[in-house]
Amino acid sequence: MGKRVGIVGVGQTHHRSKRMDVNGVELINEAVMRALDDAKLTREEIDAIVIGNMDHFEGINYVDTWSVDGSGAYMKPIMKLTTGGTTGATVGINAYYHAASGLFDVVMAIGWEKNSESDTTGAISTCANPWLERDFFAGAIGPLATAATMYMQRYGATEEDAAIVAAREHNNALNNPHAHLRMKTTVEDVLKSPMLSYPLHLLDMCPRSDGACAVIFASEEKARKIADRPAWVHTTVTRHDFTHFGDLVGWERMPTLYSASKEAYKMLGIKNPLREIDVMELYTPCSWSGLSWMESLGVCGLGESIKLNREGVYDMDGELPINPSGGVICTNPIGATGLIRIAEAALQVMGKADKRQVPNVKTALATGFGGCSWTDLMILGETPR
Amino acid sequence: MMEKVAIVGIGQTKFEREKKEQAFAELVYEVVTKALEDAGITIAEIDNIVTISNDFWDGRTISSMAVTDACGAYGKDVTTVEGDGTFGALLGYMRTLSGSFDTTLVVAHSKISEGNPRAIFNCTFDPIYERMLGLDAITSSALQARRYMIKYGATEEQFAKVSVKNHKNAKNNPCAQLPLDITVKDVLNSRMLADPIKLLDASPISDGACAIILANERKAKKISEKPVWIKGVGHCADAYHLGDRDLAETDSLKEAANRAYKMAGVKTPIKDIDVAEVYDAFSYQELMWLEGLGFCKKGEGGKLIDEGVTEMSGELPVNPSGGVLSAHAVLVAGLVRIAEAALQIRGDAGKHQLPNVNLALAHGINGPCGQSHCVWVLGR
Amino acid sequence: MAEEKKELLTISSGKMWQPYNWAVGRYWSRFFAELRDNKRIMGTKCPKCKCVYMPPREVCGKCFAKMDEWVEVSDKGRIAAFTVVWFPHVDPNTGELKEPSPYTSVWVHLDGADTYLMHYLDETDEKKIKIGMRVQAVFSEERKGSIHDIKHFKIIE
Numbered sequence: 067m068g069k070r071v072g073i074v075g076v077g078q079t080h081h082r083s084k085r086m087d088v089n090g091v092e093l094i095n096e097a098v099m100r101a102l103d104d105a106k107l108t109r110e111e112i113d114a115i116v117i118g119n120m121d122h123f124e125g126i127n128y129v130d131t132w133s134v135d136g137s138g139a140y141m142k143p144i145m146k147l148t149t150g151g152t153t154g155a156t157v158g159i160n161a162y163y164h165a166a167s168g169l170f171d172v173v174m175a176i177g178w179e180k181n182s183e184s185d186t187t188g189a190i191s192t193c194a195n196p197w198l199e200r201d202f203f204a205g206a207i208g209p210l211a212t213a214a215t216m217y218m219q220r221y222g223a224t225e226e227d228a229a230i231v232a233a234r235e236h237n238n239a240l241n242n243p244h245a246h247l248r249m250k251t252t253v254e255d256v257l258k259s260p261m262l263s264y265p266l267h268l269l270d271m272c273p274r275s276d277g278a279c280a281v282i283f284a285s286e287e288k289a290r291k292i293a294d295r296p297a298w299v300h301t302t303v304t305r306h307d308f309t310h311f312g313d314l315v316g317w318e319r320m321p322t323l324y325s326a327s328k329e330a331y332k333m334l335g336i337k338n339p340l341r342e343i344d345v346m347e348l349y350t351p352c353s354w355s356g357l358s359w360m361e362s363l364g365v366c367g368l369g370e371s372i373k374l375n376r377e378g379v380y381d382m383d384g385e386l387p388i389n390p391s392g393g394v395i396c397t398n399p400i401g402a403t404g405l406i407r408i409a410e411a412a413l414q415v416m417g418k419a420d421k422r423q424v425p426n427v428k429t430a431l432a433t434g435f436g437g438c439s440w441t442d443l444m445i446l447g448e449t450p451r
Numbered sequence: 452m453m454e455k456v457a458i459v460g461i462g463q464t465k466f467e468r469e470k471k472e473q474a475f476a477e478l479v480y481e482v483v484t485k486a487l488e489d490a491g492i493t494i495a496e497i498d499n500i501v502t503i504s505n506d507f508w509d510g511r512t513i514s515s516m517a518v519t520d521a522c523g524a525y526g527k528d529v530t531t532v533e534g535d536g537t538f539g540a541l542l543g544y545m546r547t548l549s550g551s552f553d554t555t556l557v558v559a560h561s562k563i564s565e566g567n568p569r570a571i572f573n574c575t576f577d578p579i580y581e582r583m584l585g586l587d588a589i590t591s592s593a594l595q596a597r598r599y600m601i602k603y604g605a606t607e608e609q610f611a612k613v614s615v616k617n618h619k620n621a622k623n624n625p626c627a628q629l630p631l632d633i634t635v636k637d638v639l640n641s642r643m644l645a646d647p648i649k650l651l652d653a654s655p656i657s658d659g660a661c662a663i664i665l666a667n668e669r670k671a672k673k674i675s676e677k678p679v680w681i682k683g684v685g686h687c688a689d690a691y692h693l694g695d696r697d698l699a700e701t702d703s704l705k706e707a708a709n710r711a712y713k714m715a716g717v718k719t720p721i722k723d724i725d726v727a728e729v730y731d732a733f734s735y736q737e738l739m740w741l742e743g744l745g746f747c748k749k750g751e752g753g754k755l756i757d758e759g760v761t762e763m764s765g766e767l768p769v770n771p772s773g774g775v776l777s778a779h780a781v782l783v784a785g786l787v788r789i790a791e792a793a794l795q796i797r798g799d800a801g802k803h804q805l806p807n808v809n810l811a812l813a814h815g816i817n818g819p820c821g822q823s824h825c826v827w828v829l830g831r
Numbered sequence: 832m833a834e835e836k837k838e839l840l841t842i843s844s845g846k847m848w849q850p851y852n853w854a855v856g857r858y859w860s861r862f863f864a865e866l867r868d869n870k871r872i873m874g875t876k877c878p879k880c881k882c883v884y885m886p887p888r889e890v891c892g893k894c895f896a897k898m899d900e901w902v903e904v905s906d907k908g909r910i911a912a913f914t915v916v917w918f919p920h921v922d923p924n925t926g927e928l929k930e931p932s933p934y935t936s937v938w939v940h941l942d943g944a945d946t947y948l949m950h951y952l953d954e955t956d957e958k959k960i961k962i963g964m965r966v967q968a969v970f971s972e973e974r975k976g977s978i979h980d981i982k983h984f985k986i987i988e
Contacts, residue, residue: 068550086839089579094542120513121506121533125844127574130534134691141706143686144710144823145538148506150513154529160542167545168454169684187920193512197855197863198886198978201924202936202949211914212938219962246986264915264957304528309476309519309892312938313884315911325526382509453933480890480897494895510851520892566851580843 068166069263070450072289072296073412074282075105081277081397083245084182093278094178095136097402101174101280105292112282114143114169118157119179119401120150122189136389137176149306150193151206151349151436153177154279154404158432159442161283162168166299171288177405179276181398186274193437199311206351207271208253209311209438211263214354218265221369223357225265229256230375232270232353232395238382239392241421246275246397256353270353270395277399286450297412298450300429303330306440314439315416320355320362320442323433327363330431330445340379343445344427345387345414347407349435350395356380360388363431382424388424390414404434408444415446452689453605456547457671457678457818458793459554460490460664464584465630466778469564470658475509477523478560478660483522486556486662492672497664498527498552503539503559503782514763534663536786537825539813541684544666548552551575553670558644558662559783560724568781569655569798575695575819580692588732588819589653593645595698595820596735602646602699607647610734612756613640614651614776617731620763623802626787628657628778638734652734654779655702661786663793678794683717684812685710688823701743704814704824706742715828717810720759721767726795726805727812728788731774736821737761744826763805771795785815785825792829855953858887863976874980876900885944906968907987908941908948915957939966939984951983952964960986971983 077100079085094117102108107351115137116131126132130139130146137144142236150154154177161175171353185204194203203209217223251269259268282292289296305322308314327339336342346363350356360371365386374380380388391410394403411430413419427448434442462485464470466476473481479502483684494567499521504514511517514693515531524531530546532539538557543557547727558628576582599605615635621627633651662820671678687710689703708720717723727744738752746767747755755761760785761769770776770793775784792811810830817823855863865871874885875898882891885904889897889926915935922929937952937960953969954960966984974980 068548086841104508122512125574125578125941127505127507127571128534128551128818131822132577132691134688139688140690141687141703143685143707143710144688145542146533147531147542148513148533149515160530160546161540163546163549163551166549166551169545185921189512191920191922192510195517196511196851196853197859199949200980201922202951207919208914208916212912212915212936214910215914233972239548260917262916262918264917266914279894304530305526306515306519306529307525307892309521310514310886310946312886312949315940315946341885413529413948437513469854473859474859477856477858477889507849510849510853512968520888521890523892523895524896525892561852565853566849570849578844582844806894 069168069285070298071162071165071285072290072450073446074293074296075101075107075183076161076281076409076412077101077104078244078279078406078409079277080244081131081275083246083273083275085276090180091133091136093180093276094133094176097278097280098136098138098176101282105282107292109138111175112138112172114164114173115139115176116145116147116157116161116164116173117176118147118153120153122192123186123400124180124183140301149436151400152404152434152440152442153401154406155434155444157406158281158405158408159304159444162299162302164284165283172282172284174289175281175283175405177402179399180276181400182276187194190398192415195310198420204351207263207266210352210354212264214265217354217358225257225374226253227351227375228270228357228373228419229253231356232256234381235389235393235395238390238422239396242391245312245392247273266352272351272394272398275399277397277402279402279409281405281409294447295416297415297446300445300447300451301330301333301437302444304442305402306437308438311438317401320359320439321370322439323359324362326441326443330443339363340386341433343386343422343429345390346431347389347391348433349394349404349407351435353395355378356388380419387424390424404442407432407434415448452747453510454543454548455668455680456665457659457680458663459536459666459671459675459678460486460723461790461791461793462486463626463661465626466657466659466780468628468656470562473515474558475562478567478790479518479558480521482660482662483558486664490664492674494523495600496554497523498554499546500556501539501543502529502531503536503560503786504531505533505782507574508561508563508566508781510566518560534783535815535817535825537789537813537827538686538817540663540789541686542784543800544681544684547665547667553667555665556662557665558660560781561782562658563656563781564658571680589643589648591693591819592733593648596647596733597822598698599739600734605735605738605753607813608635609753609756610652611732613734613737614638615782616762617770617774617776619804620771625770627773629655630773634774648733650829654732654775657778657780658781659780661783661790663786663790665804676796679796679829680831683711683715683828687749687827691822692698698820700778701739702820704740704743707824707826711826711828717828724810724812725808726769726771727767727769728786728791729769729814730785730816731770731776732779734776737769746813768805788813788815789827796829858889861886864982867974867976872904872906872941874902874968876902882945883943884946885941885948904944905942908939908966909962910937910962910966911940911947912938913952913960915936916954937984942950948980953983953985
């Protein structure tokens, strides 16, 4: 049987739209140094490294070997993982597997992206099959907008419902010094912002950011020595399932989020996520996702999230705070974003989330999203399982 | 006591210069089906999947997306390593060891024929300092070969002997792309690409795929009569900028090999190991990697080929499959080294089978000039 | 002592040109040939779950089964989802801004198929577009064996 593993340290940069003062390797190093500092470890005490980003944003091939100066991987085991938008979560999940395998005790996961270095939409569009969907594919925004029109048509959701989510997350970010976009936002502000792709307004959608995040995982014995309150990994489930965007018939329910969370809850015996999970850091790339995907997470029935959203259930003082960090619509260095969700969830469990701390967090859920509707999910808790 | 994990299924395509009939998904489906058949199980008995591909080589962001259907990932846990197949298989090994999964499918694909390999490998070099020098795999390796020659006196003749040996070995491997009957003179007279690397010193452009299936001890014993046990693994990366390290040295390979040997209980590699499949992207590399793997002293790799030690009839046959010089689908080639080493252990290597193989070594590289290495020791 | 000048420089790659020639393989080759020569839209049917995949492919992901049965699907269907894209973005095929702008990306559920096809709709006023509307493929005069052999979809009664 594998080893139990906990997160013992977290570091992230202050995410910005353009970091002119550092190159990619230095950006990575910033997050790595902060994580080592947080865990009070030295580079020597890291046994292995897992790194990820999306190649075409920076135009660098074989990033694992390119970044050794910054990642601390010199003369150490390192490998690179990349799964599109889910990359950050993938990297965290597989750092967990590195430690759970027993081969390595202390493993650092690094997710990073310098989106300012290239054209984000142009690069993302190349994820769609070149001879089928690429030309109709308006970057990340297109499919999300089409999913929104379907939700509107089915359940009568309005642009205002989505704007409530957007305003909430933007205001949450004011408590997060690392967040990229930190601006007081009202529902009107969102609705007045320019239309990107019907029905998505500018403020409904995630930005592109430069940033990096590093999370240190340790197997049980080591974890207890390194941190007072490790955030223990309870389970992780990944479902990618699809190859083309057109395969997503029935996109109203986010299919992989539904099946992944169902599997995770089954493993942990969670019957009522709304009550049993204390906080969620979700990779919701636009406000509409933050609205409708709650249903796929089993928090409520189909179409019911509109009501919960309006009632403030997802607010910081609600029954299930979502994205206290401000989430993805405030910060999106794509290769790091999924890992930041895991990092933020860990901070909540460890009680180190400062002004954005939700009180009494015993269990936190983090997700990654990307590709044609993929999900990489992790649940963390205050006691090991 | 570490849980035991074995390779219980293997599949590979024939490697070819250009596979026009199959796009990425079809290549993956071919090898996954072959590996499942080899193991005698169905996709339902695969608990999770590690795919291996690279966005630059494939020409699309999220290259793994092209093969989700074809690798059987529907409804299953799946992830992707972007790096040599040996590293991807290592992640698969860790995921199996974790206890979360009893079986793991690892599949790699690449079609080097479709992009511009020189432009693609040029992107491995740092855009701020080195890329504009126009470096690619051939030119950077030429630097390394020259450094190796200057420091240790290795010769172009010795490199040529490696090429002759491996292409000849490929004649007994139906999957290899370039079985050739050549002489040292042929290699030395072949077209110069980047001094001292000539055409016949270099690996070809190849399309293909490979898959292996891993299983924990309990499952492996049920599935396979001839499980190939993973005895030891190690990986390690050296410094990045070519000038930050002495290209004639193989420090990170030594480190990776030591980890693998420690796990496997290997004390004297040349005696303990019966066959080695190493990543010879260029002929000189086979000699250097044998040094880093501890099969001989530093600088004496050339001696091994001169004395016939690494021939099929020698004390330590190297690359009975023909090696990477005979087929080089980037990323896939490392997984093929593991597959070939496993076939040797099983006694299933057909015409290129060696007798009495108890312990086999497989090796892969990542990054420029063998910056990062991954070493596997497999056994009965 | 001279003060350290704080200048933050960048280096540009110019247009990063990465040319590719993808072999589409047996299945796609037939799909594109039918579009080009016969204005027919083909799909493959899974022997196990009977789902018709359009565009066609070798493997049904859900059943992990090889598909050899080819079926023709209609050139008519209904809109499953759409979006009118307003923001200017780079077209990775040309390196220039994508034209025309705005354009409508539509997901069409063709009659007889069990997957959606992503394509263009020739209407950009979102007030005139509704999910469920019937649409029909408009083929290009000059067809080369690509997804653009269908020029776009138009709304029909």
